[in-house]
Every structure is written in structure tokens, then in C-alpha cells.
Amino acid sequence: MPLLSGLFYSFFKSLVGKDVVVELKNDLSICGTLHSVDQYLNIKLTDISVTDPEKYPHMLSVKNCFIRGSVVRYVQLPADEVDTQLLQDAARKEALQQKQ
Amino acid sequence: MNYMPGTASLIDDIDKKHLVLLRDGRTLIGFLRSIDQFANLVFHQTVERIHVGKKFGDIPRGIFIVRGENVVLLGEIDIDKLCDHILQQVSIEEILEEQRLQQQAKQKTEKAKVTALKDRGLSIPKADNLDEY
Numbered sequence: 406m407p408l409l410s411g412l413f414y415s416f417f418k419s420l421v422g423k424d425v426v427v428e429l430k431n432d433l434s435i436c437g438t439l440h441s442v443d444q445y446l447n448i449k450l451t452d453i454s455v456t457d458p459e460k461y462p463h464m465l466s467v468k469n470c471f472i473r474g475s476v477v478r479y480v481q482l483p484a485d486e487v488d489t490q491l492l493q494d495a496a497r498k499e500a501l502q503q504k505q
Numbered sequence: 506m507n508y509m510p511g512t513a514s515l516i517d518d519i520d521k522k523h524l525v526l527l528r529d530g531r532t533l534i535g536f537l538r539s540i541d542q543f544a545n546l547v548f549h550q551t552v553e554r555i556h557v558g559k560k561f562g563d564i565p566r567g568i569f570i571v572r573g574e575n576v577v578l579l580g581e582i583d584i585d586k587l588c589d590h591i592l593q594q595v596s597i598e599e600i601l602e603e604q605r606l607q608q609q610a611k612q613k614t615e616k617a618k619v620t621a622l623k624d625r626g627l628s629i630p631k632a633d634n635l636d637e638y
Contacts, residue, residue: 429577429578430636431577431636431638435578440513441512441513441514442512442513443512443513443514447513447544448513449513453580462556462559462561462591462592463524463526463532463554463556463561464524464580465591465592466524466582466583466584467524467580467581467582467583468580468581468583469580469581469583470578470579470580470581471513471515471518471544471578471579471580472577472578472579473544473573473576473577473578473579475574476528476576476577476578
């Protein structure tokens, strides 16, 4: 049972509409607007662009994409979009709840 | 129409032309006909597109059922954004030949690397995962 994914699912839901960069485990980085996320942390991005030199030419005709949560390495966010204090408090609360 | 706003769903992508990148490095293009909660996909009129440098070739494959765990990413193909000016389509024989040459070159460099390391008493452990993407 995914324990803390409820927390990060809510966190990502609050970031819908913001611009993010998703780095995949195959080193491909995709920049785009966060359209939606689900309980598996699958991500849908719109208006995407491949940030690194286009070693991946197949992406040229793609504007929107669905990324499977299992292949994500990082999701890069601008610092001013994240309230780290809130996130820390939420994580602490989750951890306490799990202990019980 | 989304039944749960903010939730990533592939429901709206049904019957649209998509590109799927698989963990073994393959690229499939076709019409998405069916989905499920594991991101298992059913593709119709599928074509396997092989890219080597700026060239590409399409191999018709019919109907594909892709197990969700093999999916890296799924992208909707925007027909307005087609890129005929950058990429050059070639025949299947040609692209397969190009791919074979590319694999050969890669194996050569890999072999040279392994030999060089062996001479220095080092070895890279074999990767557990078979991901080629």
C-alpha cells in the first residue's frame, strides 16, 4: 500500500497549471505544464518541449504527453511555487499517523 | 469531460493517434483504442518507428497490446506539428541496415570499454534491468 503517496498526490494536485520539468530514468527531460496527476503519480503534461538537445527526435510532433509514474526520476519545480514549511508539516503529520 | 478533475486519465486520449515509448527502446505509433488502470494499452493500425540519426523508417505492425509496466511515455501526436522538414523517411530495408550499423558501432565501443577496464583490473557488473531506452 503506497503510504505517503496520498501526501504527494495532494501536493502535485496543488501544482496543476504550473510549469515543471520531469526527468525520466532514461535521462530524458521534458518541460511542460502540469495538467493532471493520479494516485500512482502518473503525470500528464501539456505544451511539452524536450529540454536537452533533441537526442529524442520522436517527440517533435508531440504536444501533450502522459508519463508513467514508475519511470520518473525527478520532478523539478521552481522554488517559489512550493511552500516547503507546509510540506514538512504535512509529512510530519503523515509520519505520526503511520506510527499509530 | 473528466470525472475526477485534476486526475490524470487516458480516457480523453482514446481513438486519437499516439506515440508510445517503451522500456526496450521501441517507439510505436498508432490509434489508442483501449486502456486500463495499469496503463495497459491497445493500439490499432500500429507502426513501429525506428530512428537512426535524422532518418526514420516505419514498419506496419497491426494491433498491439502493450503491458503497462513497459510504457515509458505516451504522447498525443499533433498533426499540425508534423516535422517532415527535419526528419527524413526512408525504406524499411534502409533503416534496418542503419540500425544494424548503429548497434554494431555501439557494441564495438562497449567491448573496447570493457577491455580497457579489464586491463586495469576493474569490471562493470551486469545490469539487472533490461531497460534499453
